[in-house]
Amino acid sequence: MMRESFSDTVKQAAHGNWPFTLQALGINAKYLDGKNHPCPACGGKDRFQFTLRGNGADYGRFACRGMDEQGGDGFALVRHVFGLSFPDAVKAVANVLGISADSIFNNNYMAIPYAVPATSQVVQMVDRTDKVQAVFDSCVAIRPDNQAGKYLLNRGLNWVCLPTGENSPLRNCTALDYWHVADNKPVMLGTFPALVAQITKADGSLAGMHRIYLSQDANKLVLHGRDGVLLPNKKLQAAHDGALAGAACRLYSIWADGRLALTEGIETALAVHRMTGLAVWACISTSGLKSFLVPDGVREIIIYADNDRPDHKGRNAGKEAAYILAARLVAEGYKVSVLLPPVAGTDWMDVMNDEINKEQA
């Protein structure tokens, strides 16, 4: 069997996705508008032009009269701007596109724009749709006087901005079981109040539920396992294997003008709605964001990304997921923008609360 080389894989993934890839690497969008500019690498006055249309655009072609070669493709531009060797330029681009050298050999890398995970090839699928639906049906609407409602108010949200109608995907559960697997045995650690959110597939059917476990005083639950380790207070349950790929929590109805905003978290989505009035859906996780499938009636996607603190490898998972989704949606023909909070380690909920504090100061 012929094995595709790492650089070929990265080339394929970058094909047609250069503007976002270059911006994700830190090249200012103003250089990439197809007009003449000083070169972002070697300066000058108007020696640089990025190719916006046609075949060349797919390869990230650019012209720079300051170079002996007079320009090149996207990889050449990355080398020119950052002074990298070709292998290092390939690594930098791979990093932005979420491809690692290890993962291409087991063939599960995120190949953009073919990033839509298959949901139909699962063998012996366990269907939990009825269970998930039963939990959701046992919940009541969020209200200012139940724990889920109080929790959202505690986070600085305004009641009139919340999706509270009977079609709201957000519900309050007064006592939800908390299961934890220890030594391969599931143990129920207790029942707690929870905000339960319905997750919907692109075709409108049930994909699963997200649960944010709460304390009696309507803050996030702090729960430790028997070994003293802090347990997660958020849990995501798929209706069946693969059901969550492409799905989202549909918090608000899509606008008639076809604009839809996306976030990772539910609280962040509610904060973005409070600040912008936009229809916002929460994709719950970075993998949910990366795999999101756009439903009919949407033309423009605005991604309000989390600006995560870089991990030990210097990667910002929230930003990376947003750009991977953006690159795919651009290739699919949507108008796309990515908005990041200005400070590392913050999300749009933090931005909203900063604004409120400023107003009150």
Ligand SMILES: [Zn+2]
């Ligand atoms: Zn140059």
